[in-house]
Amino acid sequence: MAKLKRSAHLLYIDATFGGASPSWFLIGKHVEDLSIELNPNTEITKNILDETSAVDNGYEPSADVDTYYADPSDGTFYEKMKDIAMNRKTGDDCRTKVLEVLVDSDAADASYDGYDGWTEDVLVKPTSYGGAQGGFRIPYTITFDGNRTQGKWDITNKVPKEHP
Amino acid sequence: MNIIERVREIVSGFPKTGELHQDITDSSPGGFALASVGDVLLSEDVIGGQLRQHSFLFYAVFSGINDFERIANSGFLVELALWLEAHEGEAVDMTVNGRTLTGEIAKIRTANGMLLALPQDSMFGGVQYQLQITAEYTLE
Numbered sequence: 039m040a041k042l043k044r045s046a047h048l049l050y051i052d053a054t055f056g057g058a059s060p061s062w063f064l065i066g067k068h069v070e071d072l073s074i075e076l077n078p079n080t081e082i083t084k085n086i087l088d089e090t091s092a093v094d095n096g097y098e099p100s101a102d103v104d105t106y107y108a109d110p111s112d113g114t115f116y117e118k119m120k121d122i123a124m125n126r127k128t129g130d131d132c133r134t135k136v137l138e139v140l141v142d143s144d145a146a147d148a149s150y151d152g153y154d155g156w157t158e159d160v161l162v163k164p165t166s167y168g169g170a171q172g173g174f175r176i177p178y179t180i181t182f183d184g185n186r187t188q189g190k191w192d193i194t195n196k197v198p199k200e201h202p
Numbered sequence: 203m204n205i206i207e208r209v210r211e212i213v214s215g216f217p218k219t220g221e222l223h224q225d226i227t228d229s230s231p232g233g234f235a236l237a238s239v240g241d242v243l244l245s246e247d248v249i250g251g252q253l254r255q256h257s258f259l260f261y262a263v264f265s266g267i268n269d270f271e272r273i274a275n276s277g278f279l280v281e282l283a284l285w286l287e288a289h290e291g292e293a294v295d296m297t298v299n300g301r302t303l304t305g306e307i308a309k310i311r312t313a314n315g316m317l318l319a320l321p322q323d324s325m326f327g328g329v330q331y332q333l334q335i336t337a338e339y340t341l342e
Contacts, residue, residue: 045250066249067342196249 152190152201
C-alpha cells in the first residue's frame with residue numbers, strides 16, 4: 039500500500055451525545071484541513087548539579103473543526119450543534135464520544151481483520167456561529183477527555199460498524 | 203445528470219434562448235450553443251469530497267444592425283448571468299468506473315461577454331457574442 043490518503047483517517051462523532059446506541063456522524067465535509075492536535079505537555083527541570091531531566095505530563099489532545107456548514111440534512115448532529123450553540127448549553131450537554139478509524143489495509147485481503155479504531159470521550163464546544171457569505175457556519179472545538187479504547191472496525195460506504 | 207448536462211439544462215431553460223446546440227451555432231440570429239472547455243479540481247476535503255470547476259463558452263447570435271439592438275444584446279447577457287446564479291444548489295452526479303458520485307452546483311459565474319464575430323457580407327446577418335460561464339460544483 040502506498041502512502042495513505044488524507045481520507046484514510048476517518049473521524050466520527052456520536053451525534054446522540056450520550057444516547058444508548060451511538061449514531062456515528064462523519065466529520066470532514068467541506069473541511070480541507072483537520073488535525074488532532076496532541077498538545078504534548080513536557081517539562082524540563084534542572085537540579086543543583088546542573089543536570090537536566092524531562093518530565094512527561096502526557097497529552098492534552100483537541101481538534102478545531104473550522105468549517106462546519108450548518109445543514110439540517112445532517113439530522114441529529116445538526117440539531118445538537120444548533121441546540122448547544124443557540125441555547126448556550128454547557129457541561130454534560132456537550133459530552134459525547136468520537137471514533138477514529140485508520141483505513142490502512144485492504145478489506146479485500148485475506149489477512150484483513152478489521153481496521154484499527156479508537157473511541158474516546160470528548161467535549162464539543164461551538165466557538166462561534168455565522169461567518170462569511172457562502173453558508174451559515176458553526177465552527178467547534180473537540181476536546182478529548184480520556185477513556186480511550188482501541189478496537190476493530192469495518193467501514194462500508196463510510197459507515198462504521200464494530201468488527202465481529 | 204453530470205455538470206455538462208445540468209448546465210445545458212439550465213441555459214436551455216432561460217426563457218430568451220432557443221434551441222441550444224453543442225459547440226457550434228447557426229450563423230443566423232437566434233442561434234445558441236454551449237461548449238464545454240475544461241474541468242479542474244479546486245480543492246478536496248479531508249474525507250475525499252471534491253470542489254471542482256467546469257468552464258463553458260456560450261455563443262449567441264443576434265441581429266446587431268444598430269446601437270439599440272447591440273445594447274439589447276448586452277442586456278441579454280446580463281439577464282442570463284442572473285438566471286444562472288439563481289440556479290446554484292442544483293444537483294449533479296457523475297459516474298466514474300461504475301461508481302456514482304453526487305453533489306451540487308456551488309456557484310455559477312459569468313465573465314468576458316464579448317462580441318466575437320461580425321457577419322461577412324453585411325450587418326443584416328447575425329453578430330455572434332461569446333460569454334464565459336464557470337460552474338463550481340461538489341462531488342462526493
